[in-house]
Amino acid sequence: MQSSNTAAERRQRFDEYVGVYHQDMYRYAAWLSRDKSIAEDVVQEALLRAWKSLDALREKSSAKQWLLTIVRRENARYFERKRLETVDIDNLSASQAALLAEQPDEELDDMRLAIYELDDDYREPLVLQVLMGFSTKEIAEQMGLKQGAVLTRLHRARTKLKDQMARQ
Amino acid sequence: MNCEEYRETIAADPSFDGGAGHLSQCAACQAYRSEMLVLDQTIGRALALDVPELHVPELVDLPELAAAESAESSTSTTDNIVALPKRRLSSPAWFAMAATVVAATLLGVRMLGTGIQHDSLAEEILAHLDHEQISLRVTDVAVTDARLSSVVPSDIARMDHSAGLITYAQSCQINGRDVPHLVIQGEHGPVTILLMPYETVSDPQSVQGDSINGVILPVGKGSIAIFGEREERLDRIQEKVLQSVTWST
Numbered sequence: 001m002q003s004s005n006t007a008a009e010r011r012q013r014f015d016e017y018v019g020v021y022h023q024d025m026y027r028y029a030a031w032l033s034r035d036k037s038i039a040e041d042v043v044q045e046a047l048l049r050a051w052k053s054l055d056a057l058r059e060k061s062s063a064k065q066w067l068l069t070i071v072r073r074e075n076a077r078y079f080e081r082k083r084l085e086t087v088d089i090d091n092l093s094a095s096q097a098a099l100l101a102e103q104p105d106e107e108l109d110d111m112r113l114a115i116y117e118l119d120d121d122y123r124e125p126l127v128l129q130v131l132m133g134f135s136t137k138e139i140a141e142q143m144g145l146k147q148g149a150v151l152t153r154l155h156r157a158r159t160k161l162k163d164q165m166a167r168q
Numbered sequence: 169m170n171c172e173e174y175r176e177t178i179a180a181d182p183s184f185d186g187g188a189g190h191l192s193q194c195a196a197c198q199a200y201r202s203e204m205l206v207l208d209q210t211i212g213r214a215l216a217l218d219v220p221e222l223h224v225p226e227l228v229d230l231p232e233l234a235a236a237e238s239a240e241s242s243t244s245t246t247d248n249i250v251a252l253p254k255r256r257l258s259s260p261a262w263f264a265m266a267a268t269v270v271a272a273t274l275l276g277v278r279m280l281g282t283g284i285q286h287d288s289l290a291e292e293i294l295a296h297l298d299h300e301q302i303s304l305r306v307t308d309v310a311v312t313d314a315r316l317s318s319v320v321p322s323d324i325a326r327m328d329h330s331a332g333l334i335t336y337a338q339s340c341q342i343n344g345r346d347v348p349h350l351v352i353q354g355e356h357g358p359v360t361i362l363l364m365p366y367e368t369v370s371d372p373q374s375v376q377g378d379s380i381n382g383v384i385l386p387v388g389k390g391s392i393a394i395f396g397e398r399e400e401r402l403d404r405i406q407e408k409v410l411q412s413v414t415w416s417t
């Protein structure tokens with residue numbers, strides 16, 4: 001009886017985290033992979049891994065960073081397995097193009113394309129800062145970088161986006 | 169703080185609220201800050217993709233899971249690839265003490281008297297890295313040439329700095345023999361290099377775990393082990409390491 005209670009509590013805890021952070025997991029995966037279908041696969045795998053290692057998460061306050069770390073690793077595994085090649089912007093698959101064609105807002109479309117074309121090294125810290133609300137210290141931990149490197153990448157990312165938008 | 173410093177800071181983090189003294193006297197930086205805040209709002213809206221309906225995958229109960237993982241770890245070894253048991257810790261704490269205990273159990277470490285004997289060179293190396301977590305720091309402070317020379321004696325090898333930023337150098341023991349233990353800073357975190365003149369491997373051996381990626385390369389009569397984060401591109405590092413080391417044995 002106690003065992004089933006514990007299992008139920010575990011599942012409840014898992015559902016709670018997933019409910020709160022599922023959107024963040026998906027968006028992070030989508031901007032890492034630049035492909036909506038891959039993002040869905042990555043999130044599914046990440047959820048399985050999170051469930052398996054849920055007991056490793058001691059602090060509720062760390063749940064978001066913990067889940068996004070799992071997403072990051074699953075994304076890396078996915079690309080390692082598939083050995084995907086560099087994406088040609090003029091030759092996107094349907095699910096890649098779907099990422100860029102969501103809204104009729106021209107400014108947003110331009111910005112989304114500009115973000116899409118950023119190097120991974122610049123796009124990821126930007127997503128973590130703007131979308132996930134991470135501090136530069138947290139981004140550094142997530143990406144295994146020094147804080148100074150994160151600041152440099154964020155500065156360059158915004159400068160590139162600003163220049164790109166000015167050219168539109 | 170001057171204009172250049174202020175703008176660099178704002179471009180890295182538009183929510184930065186310091187530099188008020190400069191801002192109050194510089195109309196151009198006020199305009200730049202406003203521009204960056206507007207840009208960030210657009211970035212935020214562009215990043216906020218619509219999220220499809222969530223389908224939670226079927227979650228296996230823990231006892232079944234443990235059995236499945238046990239079966240997986242006992243059958244997933246292929247030629248020249250040592251598949252390690254799952255290691256759940258994230259960088260920079262992959263080698264935490266808890267993992268040591270789990271790894272020791274799962275890897276089939278044999279306790280013999282007061283010593284520990286490992287079933288393979290890869291396991292011996294992982295146990296050593298678990299033990300020496302302090303080496304795995306993200307830093308930009310390089311060890312001195314004198315330190316490097318003392319840890320890598322000329323009768324083992326000569327090594328220059330071309331492999332990367334060497335941030336840790338220590339003489340350690342692998343299977344009871346002295347071995348130079350070095351760490352360089354890779355793209356995804358610290359990368360460990362062990363120069364092992366007395367450990368022979370016939371072919372390159374790949375070592376893969378949930379968060380670890382490693383290779384043991386035959387070099388001369390001995391071998392060199394290179395271990396990094398799962399995402400690290402070891403092939404690039406491997407090439408640089410082999411170029412930077414002149415083997416003496």
